[in-house]
Amino acid sequence: MPSRDSQSSPTEPSAKDLTVKQQRDARRAEKVAAMKKKHAAEKRHRMIGIVISSVAAAGVLALVIVMVVANGTPRTSPEAIEIDGVQNYPNLVAGHVEGTVDYEQSPPVGGEHASVWLNCGVYTEAVPNENAVHALEHGAVWVTYDPAQVSGDELEALQDAVPSTYSVLSPYEGLQSPVVISAWANQVELDGVDDPRMQDFVDKFWQGGDAPEIGASCSGGIDGGGRIA
Structure with missing residues (x-):
């Protein structure tokens, strides 16, 4: 009776040992796994883009609200x-x-x-x-x-x-x-x-009222005494 050590260990089948159908199924499984990985990455990127766009949109909306509030009350003439x-x-x-x-x-x-x-x-x-x-x-x-x-x-x-x-x-x-x-x-x-x-x-x-020459220069004339600004 052959010894236990002399028995051949089982080996994985090589590509040559696989049938045509098994090889096709294996390639399909690889493609499906790659597609799932690609779709998962694209989903992550879309989610990141949505979050960034939402934050940016919220910032723009806040700015618009501030501008509307600031300019909503007309300046008194x-x-x-x-x-x-x-x-x-x-x-x-x-x-x-x-x-x-x-x-x-x-x-x-x-x-x-x-x-x-x-x-x-x-x-x-x-x-x-x-x-x-x-x-x-x-x-x-x-x-x-x-x-x-x-x-x-x-x-x-x-x-x-x-x-x-x-x-x-x-x-x-x-x-x-x-x-x-x-x-x-x-x-x-x-x-x-x-x-x-x-x-x-x-x-x-200021720069209005009854002044005859509004907007004419206020520099380039003469200084009085003690000008500090």
Whole structure:
């Protein structure tokens, strides 16, 4: 009787031992497995694309909502802004003259003025009326303050509050109120640097209102004393 070790171990059938049908079935099984793997990968990619598209769409929708909310309320037209205590001085002459001018208002709000305008900016010293009025003619606002009533932190707050362009800020002694803001032919006395009417005045008259030469330059003229910005 042959020993157990001498018996032949069973072996896997080779391709030659498979029938034609078995070989065809094996190839089909390989193709089916490859197709399933391909479809699974494509499904993963589609899901990733859907997630990315959804996130992007949500971001766009959020941006649209923000824009609609921000722009949904129409801006109030300057003509509709009402300012308590504003004084209007119509029919002001806008000619150029030499020397000083005796203005009816203090600070002046318009009238004859110097041929060269005052450069807009922040001044720590009083500026010439005649040149400042020329800046008003170009649509600037002129914010004046009584240095005896406004200083320190209040002055810094006032400097931050004025528009960054087309505005003049300067001290003006003897004012009847702490702050006076003027535009061509218009003026209002303010109770202090935090008076909300200042912003209303800017919204109504800055680069607008009755100024004869709105948009003309507010630089390239002359500086007054103590310009710091």
